[in-house]
Amino acid sequence: MKYMLDLSEAEENKDYGISEDEQNLWLDRQFAEHADWTDLAFRAFVKNFGSSSTFQRVLDTIDSILEKIETGNWKTGKEEKEALKYINDKLLSNSYQAGFSNIEMDVETPEVYRDLKKKKLSDKETKEQLKERLEALKYFLEQPLCRETFIMKSAIYTYINRFWDGKCFLLRSNAKKDMRELFEKEFSNPLRNYIMSEHLKAKELCIDCGMLMDAKEKVSIAFMKDMADDLTRKRSAFWNCKVDAWLCPLCAFVYALSPLGFQLFANKFVFININDSVSSLIKANSKKRKANIQAEKEEGERYTVWFARILNTVLFEKTGELFNIQIILRGVRAEDKYMFSIIQMETLKILKNNTVQKGLACLGKYPYIKIGNDFLNVHETVVLNILQYRNQYALLNKLMRALLDTENGLATAYCVYMIQIWTNRVKQGKETEEITYMGNSISMRNNGYNLRTDIMSAKGTDKDNCLRGTIYQLLNALSVRDEKRFIDIVIRMYNSSHRLMPDGFVYMLGTREQDKEKFLEYGYAFVLGLQGSHPDNKEEK
Structure with a gap:
């Protein structure tokens, strides 16, 4: 409704507006009685789709x-x-x-x-x-x-028939009739007449807003898909078989506009249900998206645009006001149903982290990595992992294995690593321990780089071919969390280089859950260094 009215010549805060407590959208009665609701709706549908x-x-x-x-x-x-x-x-x-x-x-x-x-x-x-x-x-x-x-x-x-059907221009027998006339008859006129009528003696209640209405005004909610069965044929779902799932004409009109409330990204309709205020809800589902129109034409870019949009919505919230956010999805195929997903508060805190935001921004600029003959959307995978409470180590391992065959993608792997360790910090409540926490990981990365330099110097080469077999074994050990195998390989490497083994490897061993997490964090940092990750690396800069 707000999107439709914003496109019209109606004046905000005069003909319509948001209440002071931010919980309602109001309409001026005189405006509502005289508005051309059919024209407003059709213009909005044309603009949106x-x-x-x-x-x-x-x-x-x-x-x-x-x-x-x-x-x-x-x-x-x-x-x-x-x-x-x-x-x-x-x-x-x-x-x-x-x-x-x-x-x-x-x-x-x-x-x-x-x-x-x-x-x-x-x-x-x-x-x-x-x-x-x-x-x-x-x-x-x-x-x-x-x-x-x-x-x-x-x-x-x-698009529209994914939300409602069997009524107005979506009734099969009306396929060849004038669409505006049908919409006027089914939605606009009943709305206008309802607003202009008194309902002092009305007995029926709207199942949505609770307003009174006459029996001849009520609209079956069954025209909305996946909301109710045919009320005239299946009454057993209601108490004492008495059907009460009726909408008033005003709610029926709003329901008819429901496709305008969702945003179309790729093959999904998306609605972000931030319900603390009307303004937040509107901002979260804003239609002001210049970049999406062209991106929707490219199959490979669609999901990246969608995820970027979700992130932008989440991140505009103030840190002190974080709360769970519901995402409602519906596919564009006729057989698709509504899907509901909750972004938990912990996930929002992760997405709020500055380092995570920077990492996602970098991945958003260059989201794809070629692995073999396929292209992997790293940005999409990272965000999905965050939203679905999965760690990034499986993805990181895959990227680092790909580095054995190509020299591209080291910066991408490092971005994914940084996102993972800062995700761990948020979960552990250690966001304020930046210097100590990061120092150990960076030190392990530098240890790997220094060992890489020594081994390549001893071999008299500037190519890391001599390290690839060893890196492959280390990645295998990390993927199955085999601490003994990993340390054994590292000891042999340090023995051959005559370097002292750093103390950091001691902290990777242990039976506690924290020790197991450190094994992965420090282990991947060390192998990244072996593969060339370093502060002076131009690609990472």
């Missing part, structure tokens, strides 16, 4: 073809045929044709669409003919009424 709609992709494809023709790069090949087929198939889909039949008398150059139905775009046409047809088609599609109609047709069957 337009950039990710099939309609926009069709326009982008048309622009791409026109650019190729104008620059002389248009050729008759498989790619060009697929592009033309995409335009034909999408614009001539049943839903688009039904939409066109409702507006053809109210738009300019409707013959352009009729001609497309008679003769599809083809790569056999000359460049001049194809250019003329595409330019005419683009002009036709960019008319406001065409844009709204086709975007809505894309949205209702791709």
Whole structure:
């Protein structure tokens, strides 16, 4: 509702606003009685889903073809045929044709669409003919009424019907009817009439807001997906088989807007339920996201954008006001259900840590590492590990093994390591012991680097090929937490280099849980040093 009203000409704090206690969104009665609710809703749907709609992709494809023709790069090949087929198939889909039949008398150059139905775009046409047809088609599609109609047709069957169905323009028998007229009849008029009516003698209660309503005004909540069964067929779920899951027209209208409350990232709708205040809730689910539109077009970048958005939402909260945050997800597939996940307070504290934030920011800039023939999204994996209470050691081990085959990725591995040890510090409540805590880990890293330098110098080489077999064995020992095997390999390395074995290795041994954690922290720090991690490393800087 807030997103929709912000897009309108309504004045905030006059026609609508947030209450002083930050717990309600209020509407001015006079404004509510006279507002064109259908127009407001349709504009919001078009604005919200337009950039990710099939309609926009069709326009982008048309622009791409026109650019190729104008620059002389248009050729008759498989790619060009697929592009033309995409335009034909999408614009001539049943839903688009039904939409066109409702507006053809109210738009300019409707013959352009009729001609497309008679003769599809083809790569056999000359460049001049194809250019003329595409330019005419683009002009036709960019008319406001065409844009709204086709975007809505894309949205209702791709996005809106993931939240509610079987009512208004989503009732199968209404597929060819005017969408605005249907919405006005089903939602806007009942809302307006409800606000303007008194309900002194009403007996029915809204299951959501508790307001009184007449029997003829009540709306079944069953039109919302996964909220209730068909109330006319299945009454056994209610006490004494008396159905009371009815919505008032105002709540029904708000429920119809529910797709606007979620943000679309990749193949998931996301809602972040920060419920301490209306302002926090709105800010957490803000639609102001310039970077996402382009990123959503790239399959590989989508989840990174999504995770970055979640982090940004979490991190705007003041440290002293941390609390559990609920994340509500819903997939875009018809069979997907709602999923609920809680980000606990401890997780929020981890994400609040400055070093963790810096590490995630670096990984966000360069999220991918190539391992073999595959690309691993390290940023996504690290965040998932934090959210799902897993440590980063399995990921770190995988990255460090990959370093044996390539020289790239040392800085990424070091970032993951730093995130892990600072995660441990937050869990142990040792965030204030920065110098001591970090000093031991950095010292172990430096010990590994110094030993690396001595061994390579003794071998008379600047390549670390002589160390790779040993590093592989050390990583194996770390992966299964084999302290004896790890220390045995380290002792042999120090004996061959004639260096004294540092005291840090003593603290890695023990039976307590803290000792086991130190074994991993110090062990991985030492192996990172063996692989070249050092303050003077340009890649890490």
